[in-house]
Amino acid sequence: MSYTHFVATARCEVVDNFDLQSYLDGLSVRCVQEENSIFEFYGLDSNDNLDLDFADYVRISGGKLLIECDTEELNSNGEVWNWLIDQFLPVMTSNIMEINSATIDSRSGVECSTSYYKKDGTFIGSDDVYGILEQHVKMDS
Numbered sequence: 001m002s003y004t005h006f007v008a009t010a011r012c013e014v015v016d017n018f019d020l021q022s023y024l025d026g027l028s029v030r031c032v033q034e035e036n037s038i039f040e041f042y043g044l045d046s047n048d049n050l051d052l053d054f055a056d057y058v059r060i061s062g063g064k065l066l067i068e069c070d071t072e073e074l075n076s077n078g079e080v081w082n083w084l085i086d087q088f089l090p091v092m093t094s095n096i097m098e099i100n101s102a103t104i105d106s107r108s109g110v111e112c113s114t115s116y117y118k119k120d121g122t123f124i125g126s127d128d129v130y131g132i133l134e135q136h137v138k139m140d141s
Helices: 020-034 037-042 078-091 126-140
Strands: 004-012 058-061 064-070 096-105 109-118
Touching (some): 020 058
Antiparallel strands (some): 004 096
16 A cells, blocks of 8 residues: 655744734635635634634744644645745745655655745745755855
């Protein structure tokens, strides 16, 4: 029997004393009002709120905001994880958001990646980072 396991963490900085719970509550309301794919998948709970707790995905640790996904835990939905990344880009105070991920596939092995998002949503993938490092090494030679 084969399996795939995905884990990822997006890390950025936000202002000191960032009210994470209020922000997550606002995201839940907006998610319901916009009726996007997350709303369509999770729907409403018995209190007419989004039947998904974003706090399962987002926390603050060591002064950094972390958006986490683990396909074997409560925060297992990669689409929610990606949507949350987009929601925090405008409020992050750091210039970049660091994305670390690993996919463990019982047939093909482990694939790890580090990539970045700029505040404007520009994605800098691991191939881009490799190219930058390669240029830097050539310049130092």
